[in-house]
Amino acid sequence: MKIVIGEGSCGIAAGAGKVHSALESALGGTQGVDLGLTGCIGMCFLEPIVELRDGETLVRRLVRVSEKDADVIAAAAVSGDLSMLDRLCIQPEDEEFLDKQTRIALRHCGIIDPTGIDEYIACGGYEALKKALLNMTQDQVIEVIKTSGLSGRGGAGFPTWFKWNATRQSPGKKYLICNADEGDPGAFMDRALIESDPHNLIEGMLIAAYAIGSSEAFVYVRAEYPLAIVRLEEAISQAKSRGLLGENILGTDFSCDITIKAGAGAFVCGEETALIESLEGKRGMPRLKPPFPAQKGYKNMPTNINNVETFANVPWIILNGGEAFAAMGNQKSKGTKVFALTGKIKRGGLVEVPMGKTLRDVIFEIGGGMIGKSAFKAVQLGGPSGGCIPADLIDTVIDYSAISATGAIMGSGGMVVLDETTCMVGVARFFLEFTTNESCGKCVHCRIGTKRMKEILERIVKGEGKEGDIELLEELCLAIKDGSLCGLGQSAPNPVLTTIKYFRNEYEEHIRSKHCPAKQCRNLLRYVIDPEVCTGCTACARHCPTSCISGRLKQPHSIDSDKCIRCGMCVSRCKFGAISAE
């Protein structure tokens, strides 16, 4: 029997590390029971997760485990009497979360131990590299990727083979870069892929390096992902010790080294030319394109940049053939896409589905719908560069062109579900605050335009919106799209444009009626006490910081709205639910 703990960043934040130590001391070196770890199983909503395995077979999956459960788990594993674990076992409907997915990029995540190389090799790891290096020419590798229809999973969806080929054709020393600067708030696919299956990324990168003819590769990882960096560092040294990385890989004349570079916290560095600037030790400010990185990139030499998820698909494609990958998906987009499903969702986590599924499939079939009683309102795709797709477009198909047609973008895979308690103007303001902070400042429209947009949105949520504000926002949006050099500026208006397009009435209600339908904008709220429910216990009045609640003991109280600062303290203090916001 083997006990395996899911130890990705999410799991550890939920307490998986403590569970691991507790199990270690509970087992105390008992013979016959091994303790191991794996990466992110993907069911974030059930963390920490502990699995009991018999060889390869999963015997029990235990969820929301705490360190207090360590003794009973250890006892069950030792005695073989698993009935004592019934209360910890995953519910059958939660198993649907994994059962309804198609995992290619995530195929080893939550299964193998990411801290060693052996389990990766045991499940066919580095076989694709062998096949490519020993049996295929560079052109053949590129041809397979072309057949597969693999396109850039970082968001833009550009055909991968085309970039590889362009870099290969350009003269001079070639560089390969993996973009792991996953900056979209609400996205953690790449982090999970690196933490849970680092060798798969290394293998994918090596195949790409071979195809384009590069001997020097970099992984640019966000500094906010310390665990991903550690696991990748370990994996690189393991691969080197097995002759899978470095000089004369697998005895061939192909040599390649991979270096990790930690980012320093700048969203714009997710843009490929800004990333190159940052890699050169400079401020991460985008360059004018053309020349494209495939012509002049790192140190002005031909450079190919792909996202983590793109590389993660490559070994599978080489092993199974381009046709097998292209068989998944629909006419326009091939293969699968990984999403980080979060927000007001019942079952949040990592989801990989074939292209061509609908948003409804992901949110309701896999995600199980909304977490609370509030109804589904919209889904935010693509982070600050993307947009909000409303409930009546829930049957939108997941492919690059169908999603773009809504005004949002596929993006890197952040999928944040919003319900009726989310203010759409507030969401737009949130993203504009983000892009204003992250604009590198090079282009005037992006630097100042986003700031002006943010100011208008702040005015609206404060109840100071004016007639004409919506039109002014739309005008600014178009100007910023036109006047910005890189993707950050060109896409910064998307959250505003899509919320205006689908939720214009919410903007109008804020501006004209000074009312927030989602009851989220503090300045537009009015707290009232229901005299029928109020018992006159005085708890609210005693805790009100501005003493604006009056009333006699055991008599219904009332709030003076002019003095109220809308801190919400009274609501949290009332035991009878008598106070509500209007």
Add this chain to the structure above:
Amino acid sequence: MSTSGSSDLSLLDGVMSEYSQAPENLITILQKAQDIYGYLPVDVIYYIAQRTGVKPAKIMGVATFYSQFRLEPVGKYLILLCNGTACHVNGSEEIERLIGEKLFIQNGDTTADGLFSLRKVSCLGCCSLSPVMMINDEAYGSLTPEKVIDILDELARNARQEEGL
């Protein structure tokens, strides 16, 4: 701005001998320097300039561009409050307001006793536990106002006890 200071520059010797030759290593050098000193003191920046040949103004440009770098010392406990989308829709603004009211600091500030610093950061990637904050590399998830108050009180208590010893 004074270029001399009280930082022990010899602590950087190892970093310099490994990285100072290539200008593209500047960000790595600054990251390692910040690990050593807790922030980037001005005399350290001038020393790095002297050793790498990169102009001090360029280094300041890089240090101020990236949000990871700090030019001021931080408190004993650095609170990184996640400002990602999932945290936002699950109430991170309330948490920020609460921390501000409790510790009398705003984003970027350090408390007068040097105990706590508050920094809003973009997504920490623990979205399913939102709202989330990270204090000195430990993540705290599913925050509620009560939970935040308990956590801050406990850290303050720990710090007082350590000083008492």
